[in-house]
Amino acid sequence: MALIHLAIFLPVIAAILIAIVYRYVKDVHLGWFALIVPAAIAAYLFTLIPTVSNDGPLHYTLNLMPRIGMNFDVYIDGLGLLFAILISGIGTLVVLYSIGYLSKSERLGNFYVYLLIFMTAMLGVVLSDNVLMLYFFWELTSISSFLLIAFWYKKDKSIYGAQKSLLITFFGGFMMLGGFIVLYIITGTLSIREMIANVDLVIDSNLAPLAVVLVLLGAFTKSAQFPFYIWLPDAMEAPTPVSAYLHSATMVKAGLYLVARFTPVFAFSELWVWLILLVGLFTLLWASFNAVKQDDLKGVLAFSTVSQLGLIMSLLGAGGLAVNSGANESIFTVAVVAAVFHIINHATFKGALFMIAGILDHETGTRSIRKLGGLLTIMPITFTMTIITALSMAGLPPFNGFLSKELFLEAMFELSNANFSVLADWSVLFPILAIVGSIFTFVYSIKLIHGVFLGDRTHETPKEPHEAPALMLISPIILSALVVIFGLFPNILSQTIIDPAAMSILATDTQLNTEISHWHGFNNPALWATIAIVVVGLALYLFRHSWMFIYDYHKEQFTLNYLYDQGLIYSQLGSKKATDGVMTGFLRDYMVYIFGFFVVFGIITTFFTGLPIDFDNYSEIGIQDVVLVIIILISLFIIMMTRSRMVSIIMLGAIGYSMALFFAFFRAPDLALTQLAIETVTTTLFLVCFYHLPKKSKHEEAVGFKFTNFMISVGVGAIVILFGLAAYSNRLFESISKYHIENVYELAAGGNMVNVILVDFRGYDTLFETLVFGIAGIGIYALMKAKVKGKDDDNEEHA
Amino acid sequence: MELVTIILAGILVASATYLILSKSVLRIIIGVSVLSHGVHLLILTMGQLKRGNIPVLEDSVSSYTDPLPQALILTAIVISFALTAYSLILLLQNYKELDTDNTEDMKGVPHGD
Numbered sequence: 001m002a003l004i005h006l007a008i009f010l011p012v013i014a015a016i017l018i019a020i021v022y023r024y025v026k027d028v029h030l031g032w033f034a035l036i037v038p039a040a041i042a043a044y045l046f047t048l049i050p051t052v053s054n055d056g057p058l059h060y061t062l063n064l065m066p067r068i069g070m071n072f073d074v075y076i077d078g079l080g081l082l083f084a085i086l087i088s089g090i091g092t093l094v095v096l097y098s099i100g101y102l103s104k105s106e107r108l109g110n111f112y113v114y115l116l117i118f119m120t121a122m123l124g125v126v127l128s129d130n131v132l133m134l135y136f137f138w139e140l141t142s143i144s145s146f147l148l149i150a151f152w153y154k155k156d157k158s159i160y161g162a163q164k165s166l167l168i169t170f171f172g173g174f175m176m177l178g179g180f181i182v183l184y185i186i187t188g189t190l191s192i193r194e195m196i197a198n199v200d201l202v203i204d205s206n207l208a209p210l211a212v213v214l215v216l217l218g219a220f221t222k223s224a225q226f227p228f229y230i231w232l233p234d235a236m237e238a239p240t241p242v243s244a245y246l247h248s249a250t251m252v253k254a255g256l257y258l259v260a261r262f263t264p265v266f267a268f269s270e271l272w273v274w275l276i277l278l279v280g281l282f283t284l285l286w287a288s289f290n291a292v293k294q295d296d297l298k299g300v301l302a303f304s305t306v307s308q309l310g311l312i313m314s315l316l317g318a319g320g321l322a323v324n325s326g327a328n329e330s331i332f333t334v335a336v337v338a339a340v341f342h343i344i345n346h347a348t349f350k351g352a353l354f355m356i357a358g359i360l361d362h363e364t365g366t367r368s369i370r371k372l373g374g375l376l377t378i379m380p381i382t383f384t385m386t387i388i389t390a391l392s393m394a395g396l397p398p399f400n401g402f403l404s405k406e407l408f409l410e411a412m413f414e415l416s417n418a419n420f421s422v423l424a425d426w427s428v429l430f431p432i433l434a435i436v437g438s439i440f441t442f443v444y445s446i447k448l449i450h451g452v453f454l455g456d457r458t459h460e461t462p463k464e465p466h467e468a469p470a471l472m473l474i475s476p477i478i479l480s481a482l483v484v485i486f487g488l489f490p491n492i493l494s495q496t497i498i499d500p501a502a503m504s505i506l507a508t509d510t511q512l513n514t515e516i517s518h519w520h521g522f523n524n525p526a527l528w529a530t531i532a533i534v535v536v537g538l539a540l541y542l543f544r545h546s547w548m549f550i551y552d553y554h555k556e557q558f559t560l561n562y563l564y565d566q567g568l569i570y571s572q573l574g575s576k577k578a579t580d581g582v583m584t585g586f587l588r589d590y591m592v593y594i595f596g597f598f599v600v601f602g603i604i605t606t607f608f609t610g611l612p613i614d615f616d617n618y619s620e621i622g623i624q625d626v627v628l629v630i631i632i633l634i635s636l637f638i639i640m641m642t643r644s645r646m647v648s649i650i651m652l653g654a655i656g657y658s659m660a661l662f663f664a665f666f667r668a669p670d671l672a673l674t675q676l677a678i679e680t681v682t683t684t685l686f687l688v689c690f691y692h693l694p695k696k697s698k699h700e701e702a703v704g705f706k707f708t709n710f711m712i713s714v715g716v717g718a719i720v721i722l723f724g725l726a727a728y729s730n731r732l733f734e735s736i737s738k739y740h741i742e743n744v745y746e747l748a749a750g751g752n753m754v755n756v757i758l759v760d761f762r763g764y765d766t767l768f769e770t771l772v773f774g775i776a777g778i779g780i781y782a783l784m785k786a787k788v789k790g791k792d793d794d795n796e797e798h799a
Numbered sequence: 800m801e802l803v804t805i806i807l808a809g810i811l812v813a814s815a816t817y818l819i820l821s822k823s824v825l826r827i828i829i830g831v832s833v834l835s836h837g838v839h840l841l842i843l844t845m846g847q848l849k850r851g852n853i854p855v856l857e858d859s860v861s862s863y864t865d866p867l868p869q870a871l872i873l874t875a876i877v878i879s880f881a882l883t884a885y886s887l888i889l890l891l892q893n894y895k896e897l898d899t900d901n902t903e904d905m906k907g908v909p910h911g912d
Contacts, residue, residue: 586902648829659839659840665849668864671873717813737867751855772878777881783888
């Protein structure tokens with residue numbers, strides 16, 4: 001138990017207190033109380049930076065379930081610390097922003113409780129060393145995200161979005177758990193550090209591809225990669241602070257964290273790096289292309305988030321690829337540094353952009369770009385922030401997005417020069433995909449600025465627009481300032497945060513001494529690529545009306561959303577149909593299933609094991625036995641064929657008495673006696689029932705012959721005969737009755753062996769058989785009483 | 800003899816199956832009774848038939864029929880009787896309430912009609 005454990009669980013503890021405070025304090029906005037928590041955690045984490053960057057990672061253990069190895073091990077290295085600072089830092093700003101954004105009439109108690117639970121979950125994800133704890137916190141983020149998306153639960157769209165994100169991220173989470181279990185099977189440990197130390201075992205194992213695919217499914221669903229990105233645009237129904245926090249800066253980066261964390265374990269695998277690289281690049285292209293057509297501000301930002309996550313993912317893949325192919329180390333380092341740097345940059349500018357979208361929504365009443373326009377003079381501060389953050393997103397100097405995008409393009413160009421065994425001829429595709437994706441990024445960034453703030457002032461907004469209150473502006477201002485500061489002085493980050501994070505992704509102790517600079521000289525292809533992006537992007541935006549029609553070709557039926565919706569509908573319909581088809585509600589059908597399975601498995605058993613039957617060791621057949629068999633067979637035949645209930649009851653009695661005679665012939669006097677008595681009583685009972693039955697019954701009118709029933713019956717009978725013969729032919733041991741016979745007098749002082757067995761050797765059977773009898777009696781009594789009473793009540797009502 | 804009783808037991812079970820698959824509740828109960836007869840016969844057969852004397856201790860006799868299956872069957876007879884009696888009363892009350900003994904008509908009939 002260390003301070004860091006407390007820090008991780010501080011938000012949850014605070015959530016409990018806040019739920020209490022919410023009941024009693026109504027005057028002060030609840031957010032002020034919540035604000036303390038992330039601020040305190042952020043401050044604490046900042047003090048750890050020098051320790052981690054100079055002295056290496058910190059490690060604390062807290063035993064929860066040592067027997068199964070589920071311990072809450074906290075491991076603070078550069079990567080974990082970077083994410084933890086992002087989570088707590090942006091968390092602070094988001095809580096501050098939400099104080100202005102949410103009015104006191106909302107259910108603030110719920111909001112902050114969910115948000116703080118989410119904060120704990122996220123901190124747990126990035127600081128856990130134990131994969132089971134990682135999984136625990138991972139699902140906690142899904143659950144709290146679900147609650148936050150459905151915060152306005154009276155809107156259908158919120159519920160839809162929440163359900164969708166839950167289904168998709170839970171699917172991925174489960175797969176990831178499977179991957180962890182496979183890893184545990186391979187390495188024998190649940191600790192990520194020990195897995196990295198035992199990477200040789202993973203390399204040698206043929207289970208590794210399975211683990212790769214499963215872990216990546218978890219990462220791709222959480223980080224909204226193609227084709228799992230569809231939940232993120234629908235998650236925009238959440239309140240904007242939530243979108244800014246969860247769906248741009250923190251939760252969606254959990255998948256990136258996972259990939260970065262497991263890079264040292266899996267980077268040897270070609271499957272891992274190619275999957276990440278290609279899925280990331282395709283997501284970048286696809287989402288940036290789709291972002292351009294969005295009309296809703298948050299829609300643009302959602303697709304933009306997806307595409308930027310794809311960008312970071314592809315960089316992580318490029319980093320892994322270098323390790324895998326043994327190509328020169330510099331690509332690796334550049335790609336990893338670019339990934340880490342862009343994680344920071346994206347968190348700053350995308351968080352700010354979401355808050356800006358929230359401000360616009362709040363102050364104008366709409367988020368539709370078509371309805372907004374010409375707000376430059378009315379909202380100058382918001383406009384300035386938008387310029388800074390959107391241009392950073394587009395990748396223009398002097399903002400931080402420019403630097404990371406340059407690094408990204410550089411890494412992609414390097415990748416195209418390197419010679420790889422797989423896809424060697426196609427490696428020129430990487431920079432092309434990256435550049436095309438960046439062009440669309442540029443287009444939608446410009447669209448954001450131009451569509452909202454420039455041009456003519458539209459008057460379609462539901463509210464008269466005006467500048468936002470200071471409380472809502474503080475957080476985006478701080479984030480925009482960070483965009484500028486990181487853009488101008490990137491090296492304040494490089495030694496302190498980026499290097500330790502990159503080193504933990506590389507799993508190395510060598511100091512990287514990264515220097516990030518704006519100017520790389522004219523020889524750098526990334527520079528020309530940026531210029532090309534700007535030129536083509538501007539051209540595309542200016543002539544947007546002449547090519548936007550291509551989006552019309554993407555019909556509704558071909559979207560992944562349609563696929564998801566139809567999949568959901570058909571899985572429900574399908575299971576309903578399957579249930580309705582099998583569960584007919586008719587007793588006969590269920591009996592057919594039961595007997596059918598008996599026959600089928602009987603046949604299968606016979607077929608595969610064979611039933612050794614020999615025809616020795618039978619006793620002689622007497623004439624009286626033959627007579628009895630014939631009587632029974634005739635009686636059975638009459639029962640089956642007759643239309644009269646009376647006849648079948650009498651024939652049943654005939655069978656019973658024949659059985660009693662059999663018992664007598666087979667030297668079982670007690671059985672014969674009991675059978676006679678019982679059969680008499682049973683027949684009487686049947687007749688009593690018969691007397692009370694209605695005069696006419698369908699049963700009496702027709703007893704049809706059913707061929708399927710007949711076949712099933714023959715099958716069951718045949719199986720019983722086969723098994724009976726086989727059992728009789730293969731007597732493996734002597735009967736234990738010898739003991740009973742020898743000791744019946746010495747031990748139990750009785751001569752009648754059957755009776756002694758019943759009451760002495762096996763008395764318990766008899767005890768509970770008596771109980772069965774008693775219960776049946778009580779049941780019959782209750783049945784008759786209850787029904788009679790019911791009838792009386794009815795009569796009284798009618799009278 | 801055992802060959803005959805095993806086959807007879809099989810025929811009893813087959814007939815019982817056919818009866819249980821019918822629509823009338825009375826036939827189903829008759830089927831269950833027939834089934835129990837078949838099973839009792841099978842248990843007895845498994846203990847071998849007609850070997851030795853009746854299982855009552857006598858000084859002059861050294862070989863007895865296996866008493867254990869008989870004890871088991873005795874228990875089973877009583878239990879199957881309890882079951883038959885209970886299901887018969889259930890059938891009776893069902894008749895009074897629903898006025899039918901057809902299992903297919905019993906599906907979804909509202910209570911009290």
